[in-house]
Amino acid sequence: MKANIVIIGSGISGVSIAYNLAKKGVKDIVVVDKSYISSGSTGRCGAGVRQQWGTLMNCKLAKSSIDFFEKAQKILKYHRDIEFKQEGYLIVAEDDEEFNQFKKNVKLQNSVGIPSIQISKDEAKKIVPHLNLDVIHSATYCKTDGHLNPFLMTDAYYVAAKKLGVKFYFYEEVKEIIVSNKKIQKVITDKHEFYTHKVVNAAGGFAKEVGDLVGIDIPVYSENHEILVTEPIEKIQGPMVISFKKNIYCQQVPHGAFIMGRSDKSVEKNHDISSTWKFLDEMSKTAVELLPLIGELRVIRQWGGSYNVSPDRQPIISDTKELAGYYMAVGFSGHGFMFAPMTGLLLSEMILNEPTSIDITDLHIDRFESENKTNYEQSVV
Amino acid sequence: MIKEDVIICRCEDITLKDITDLLDEGYQTFEEIKRILRIGMGACQGSTCISLLQREISNYHNIPIEKVETPKVRPLMTGVKLKSISEAYKNES
Known part of the structure; x- marks a missing residue:
């Protein structure tokens, strides 16, 4: 052929x-x-789409991709709802070091037209009311980041x-x-x-x-990154919440379920995509610490997938x-x-x-x- | 039989019509249909709908049901609160 x-x-x-x-x-x-x-x-x-990156190339790729996602349903003439929602990513800083790094990131993001802002923890609480303010320093927020069904x-x-x-x-x-x-x-x-x-x-x-x-x-190389999903509930969280230092991303998808994941520094470089008890244990502790209310939700499924990582x-x-x-x-x-x-x-x-x-x-x-x-x-x- | 009224997946409210529409569109496998409709991924972990969907695929494509793939079984066996998991170690010691 x-x-x-x-x-x-x-x-x-x-x-x-x-x-x-x-x-x-x-x-x-x-x-x-x-x-x-x-x-x-x-x-x-994890079904998230974000523009808050730390390198110029990632910012540019992300910004232009979001521009497309906003019109994707029409351009591709797709007959099902692709479940795109733009309710932002809230990236929390844990300390001064992260605050200073995020300051640079936001400046870079703004330079290519990404509408991210740096906010206090009280402002963050207005966006995600169940956020535990005792464990965060401040945050950045970009309202045009969001969710899309992969x-x-x-x-x-x-x-x-x-x-x-x-x-x-x-x-x-x-x-x-x-x-x-x-x-x-x-x-x-x-x-x-x-x-x-x-x-x-x-x-x-x-x-x-x-x-x-x-x-x-x-x-x-490839490495396993694990993830879990909870039972669906009525909407309580708009944006994806991320912490790099705490090692968590967590969002409520339009369907109602919460999806969350974290990485494991000790994971081996291979094609393993299995689920572990260790992930479930660490993930639940991190989620309950940062977003205590989420602790009431039942975990339905967990799975793994490969990050294909470049230098x-x-x-x-x-x-x-x-x-x-x-x-x-x-x-x-x-x-x-x-x-x-x-x-x-x-x-x-x-x-x-x-x-x-x-x-x-x-x-x-x-x-x-x-x-x-x-x-x-x-x-x- | 009114296909809109026959529920195949109770967790995600998927009807027989949702299934046959996708089969008519050309989707052939369990995995494809599961990913579009979330069937088999709900709170009951597919305990009712998996075999029902397998039967529909089998009938539609006229293939023996044992040749229709079964999706991967994923943990957990039943829903457990995140709080219960995060406190489990503390309670043991």
């Missing part, structure tokens, strides 16, 4: 790239996934891409990529052979392995000098869902040799070759 381009991975990045390419008129686009749609990191994520957003791109002629192959694993004369010739799965000269690695947790298929060493915790949206026609959108370090509109747009521009909407030199894989990189994203749970 012939294909103009083969995209590996049907998470939010893969479907966004496929949609953007198809919209620009590219024919014979194939998306291959070894499982079902959004089966990896996308379908396991399954439905991915489905919206999928439905729109299919209408534009994109072909999807699920439960089909890429086994080999044949390269000769420094050119991609063929993608071999366990069910098909696709003759193509272009491949996009959007494999999420398995990005490194899909790099290895063509001998390109992508400096990313500076910013994505790698890039081509490679080693192999023409090989592209990647990887290493999102836990935030691929909220950047997806820009991921798809930027990669489609790169593939079609168009000027990119924003300068993405700093997202190229070559950035890790220089020793003096200091641009490290600290605002990650």
Whole structure:
């Protein structure tokens, strides 16, 4: 079978790239996934979309992506509600050190048009009444951050891409990529052979392995991040509440349930996505400390998913000098869902040799070759 | 039978019509339908709806029910308050 381009991975990045390419008129686009749609990191994520970042590139990607999400339902002509709500992210600072760091972050965010503000803890209490003021110093708030349903957003791109002629192959694993004369010739799965000269690695947790298929060493690894959901109740919390020092993010989704997660510094680098008692124990303690009222809610389910982590915790949206026609959108370090509109747009521009909407030199894989990189994203749970 | 009146998932109020609409749209697998409708992810952890949805998929695609996938069983077995979990260690000692 012939294909103009083969995209590996049907998470939010893969479907966004496929949609953007198809919209620009590219024919014979194939998306291959070894499982079902959004089966990896996308379908396991915390469903938050935020712009309050600590690096310029993450701020720009996030701002433009939110601009798209605001219109996504209409643009993609999706027939279900994607459950987008903009009631903000409240990021609490625990001490002076975090306060000072957030001051710099807000200044950076404001410089690219993100409407974040730094607020006192009393002001924070007005936004989230059940916040425990005894354990926080102050906060930052961005009212246009919010929530979006990962399954439905991915489905919206999928439905729109299919209408534009994109072909999807699920439960089909890429086994080999044949390269000769420094050119991609063929993608071999366990069910098909696709003759193509272009491949996009959007494999999420398995990005490194899909790099290895063509001998390109992508400096990313995967680690398990756990998460839980409670029973649904009437609305009591508007924004997502985050603390980097306390290690928690917690939001009430439009459906009524609370979703919360935290990271584990001792977690091993591998593809494990299992649930642990340790997470449940630590998560409940942190949640009850910061948001005591939430303690009354019953936990319904817990699960895990991979963060695909890059050295500076910013994505790698890039081509490679080693192999023409090989592209990647990887290493999102836990935030691929909220950047997806820009991921798809930027990669489609790169593939079609168009000027990119924003300068993405700093997202190229070559950035890790220089020793003096200091641009490290600290605002990650 | 009025499909709107037949409840398949009591936690999320999913009707038979919600299911057959998605099957008509082309969604084939349990996992796809689960993710769009939240069926099987509610407070009862799918104890009623999982087998009902499997039967509908089996009938629609004319495949034996044992060939229809079963979603992953996730903890917890029953809902437990966050407060009870956070205080559990304290109460033990």
